[in-house]
Amino acid sequence: MRYRITAPHGQRSLSGADRLARGLGWLSLGLGAYKTLAPHALTRALGLEGQESWVRLSGARELLGGIMTLTDDPTPGLWTRVVGDSADLVLLGSAWSDPHNRKRDTAGKALAALAALTAVDVYCAQAVNRQHAYQAGPTPDYSLRSGFPRPVEEMRGVAGDFETPRDMRHAFPTPPKIAVRELPDRAARAI
Amino acid sequence: MKALCWHGKNDVRYESVPDPRIEDPKDAIINVSSCAICGSDLHLYDHFIPTMESGDVLGHEFMGEVMEVGSEVKHLKVGDRVVIPFTIACGECEQCRRGNFSVCERSNRNRALGDKMFGHGTAGLFGYSHLTGGYAGGQAEYVRVPFADSTHVKVPDNLTDEQVLFLGDIFPTGWQAVVQCDVQPTDTVAIWGAGPVGQFCVRSAVLLGARQVIVIDNVPERLSMAQAGGAIAINFENESVLERLKELTQGMGPEKCIDAVGLEAHQSGTLDAVYDRIKQATMLETDRPHVLREMIYVCRPAGVLSVPGVYGGLIDKLPIGALMNKGLTVRSGQTHTQRWMKDLLRRIEEGQIDPSFVITHSVGLDQGPGMYQTFRDKQDGCVKVVLKP
């Protein structure tokens, strides 16, 4: 029999992408908590006063994305983050391009940082998705792997010498044939 | 020595750990020649089994050569070639004498923990959390085998590792799953899960004479492997399991149903799928009982449900009304491996079956961490992984 020899990622099952996803998940939770609990601090720093409810909403979205990213299948969580990042980019973009905003510099830096983070999210989502793709790879033909030396029909009941131990027997025996076959006969004779 | 160690959810590492040594006069040390990754290991990998600790050595399917024996070991000597059952058994307590090796009353050194969790502690197991003794596992170069006299089967040299390795777990597990169905020649046996355990259920059901064997899964190559062994395949993603099972049994339902899936059942497109995912994520239930629900619903009244699939904690929305009113019998448990090993070894020697059919990947132990993921995600046609230390 031929066995496959593949080496996906060697000596640790948690790949770089897996670890990055976990980091992003925790970061998302942290940012989410900050945005929902202290939106004023953020709006003040970025010159976005008045947008607190937006920031709170974005925080809630970060929390959701964080939780999803930390589950068994981080891909949907990471894409949730990407969508949220995009919305935040628009908001930050407006703060940065607003000539009257005294915090333009800070907003610009935040915009650059967020753009970079979004790129990391996209990269990570793709890498994790590729790595964990369910049933990925070829669908090999195992139709000859019966494990039996002869065709299945010849193997049925070959272990007939085996007797079920008493503690594993069960009251569902094959009903005796007479019960089914002879009754109508007898009835017929009686008439 | 080198071993595969658990370091948290989805984090298995190939690393150096101290060599095992004889700790008790009943111990033996085995030099591992082959070991395997089991579906049960995936429950550890995904962190559904409690009481794992960082650095625990994994693995409970292994074999090799005896390197050293303690002073009270009578039936083993250095150089013997042995397969080790995953259930550590003293061979002397009342349960062992009854043949209930997986609930041996003496081999679990953390019994108190089990008493607290399950009411009664169960046997010690290799590499399977501290609830079952915290014994170092067999995905390693060497292993300490406690109660060595009653925790081994000697295997002859003319059989390869690949032919006998599974005597330690999945072959007896599939076998016991079917044996406890007490198969009759008129029976339909329906098996959920076409993983390694499901594959051995299929072969065992055929050998034990079931009229019709049906297997349910959604991985095409696993289904085709089950078909090769004589099963009718149902792909739960493409067809309704309940309707198809009724059709195949003229509306009566299978007499015997086997859950070879366990607590990580996939459920797609059903209401209970969403329900269980949410409850599991919020820790209101630990296991996903989709397969159990299906079995209870579809099983012919007065039939048997056999559950080799592993569960770890609590489930929810189990249709106990159907179970009770239909008068179903439920049989479950970790396998009493020692009870079947010798008989199954004879069947391999006589050529009734060659268990190596299930192996799809064979790699060095150092490749083990990656193979956990490949096996879990059903990639690359992976059904069973054998590792060579």
Ligand SMILES: NC(=O)c1ccc[n+]([C@@H]2O[C@H](COP(=O)([O-])OP(=O)(O)OC[C@H]3O[C@@H](n4cnc5c(N)ncnc54)[C@H](O)[C@@H]3O)[C@@H](O)[C@H]2O)c1
């Ligand atoms: N009782 C014991 O002593 C014992 C011993 C070994 C393994 N086990 C248990 O047996 C189970 C199977 O082990 P395995 O090695 O074959 O693992 P596996 O994970 O390879 O196989 C499980 C199979 O079930 C399929 N599946 C998932 N959801 C399903 C559903 N809803 N319906 C039908 N099929 C579904 C999966 O696609 C997979 O092929 C595990 O729970 C394992 O822990 C128990």
Ligand SMILES: [Zn+2]
């Ligand atoms: Zn196992």
Ligand SMILES: [Zn+2]
């Ligand atoms: Zn015992």
